[in-house]
Amino acid sequence: MPAPLPLSTGFSERPLTLADAGAVTRVMAANELATIGEVHIEEADIVADWQRPSFDVGATTVGVLAPTGELVGYAECSGGARADAAVHPDHWGRGIGTALAAWISARAAELGEPVIGMPVPQGSPGDRLLESLGWFPRWESWVLALPEDAVIPVRDLPDAYAIRAATAQDHEQVWTVIEDAFLEWSEREREPFADWVATVVERPGAEPWNIRVVTGPDGAVVAAAVLVMTEDGREGYVSKLATRKDQRNRGLAQALLADAFGAARAHGATRATLSTDSRTGALDLYRHVGMEVESTWIHRATRP
Known part of the structure; x- marks a missing residue:
């Protein structure tokens, strides 16, 4: 030590x-x-x-x-x-x-x-x-919020695609989609599935409906979002949003984002937020759907 x-x-x-x-x-x-x-x-x-x-x-x-x-x-x-x-x-x-x-x-x-x-x-x-x-x-990195009176335009899903809350049987697929996407730009090892379960499924206060998925024509999970509700229920925070690489440019992420924020509002949230960083290239996407930057953070590092 x-x-x-x-x-x-x-x-x-x-x-x-x-x-x-x-x-x-x-x-x-x-x-x-x-x-x-x-x-x-x-x-x-x-x-x-x-x-x-x-x-x-x-x-x-x-x-x-x-x-x-x-x-x-x-x-x-x-x-x-x-x-x-x-x-x-x-x-x-x-x-x-x-x-x-x-x-x-x-x-x-x-x-x-x-x-x-x-x-x-x-x-x-x-x-x-x-x-x-x-x-x-x-x-x-940036924390962004959706103004309370703003609505993210809902993108129609392609034929044979569906959006819903995840089931326990979907969890490993959700973890795979999210990890595969984040590891395209994140310099880290793959998060073990058991760790993902501990931080998402078993997080205090988590509910099954907090995990949202888009399924493709074959029923497989092709996009996923993880929603975290604050303790007072007033804010829905999308902690993860990812689309499988071969399923991008179909509007799935925007549809999923609208669904997640809609689910949060349906459960009493008046505020919708998320964060992103400069490695993802997603800032303009979130601004395009009406989100506004609330705070900017710097990831500072050292070489031991």
Whole structure:
């Protein structure tokens, strides 16, 4: 494990457990509120990610505790080239962020990762800190929202194609379509099916109708979307959207996007969102259907 963090007197560190998900969420939420003016993170996001069978929470996380025992900072090497970290704004300026960045780099080196990075809001204190530490930008990403009064034009599906909620029997096909599509541009290993189940199907609060699919003439899944509803039910977030390579340019993605947002509204959501990054080339597609950029993020990375 990396060397102990250089912390101010009275502060301490320890590995985290799944029971710390709520405390980590509170730190990340306070950080988001201070940097972008709103909170996106939910405890279900942390639980879903940390309950992956491949993820060893204790071995790949560290928490910083204030003298009161309250968690005020955390970092993780999430798997592959992914990392994340946050410091409660009440404790900015104590060197905690710098220490956590060094921990991420050291732990990634121990894990044999040639590069490790994480997203930070563009121009935020976190962005400026990582830049000052020599972390370089790899790509940009954007959070987009559909205005409440906007409707995505529904594209008619080709003959013999259908759109519906996925069944349990579809799950492996959905995983395959999504992974095949994302691995065309993403520099990572294929996500194990069991990890996909843990983060999507078994995510706290997930419902079967949250996974939407388009089937082709032979009944096979040819496009898929994963919808995440916020805890208060007011927002539907499309976390994944993919079309099988041999089925593109048929309007399937747009039809699926309209279906997913329509399903969210039918279940009470008044807000529809998604995110994309510069590796996908999909930003113009989402703008074309009326979505608007709400925030821009920079994926900053370092070579351990």
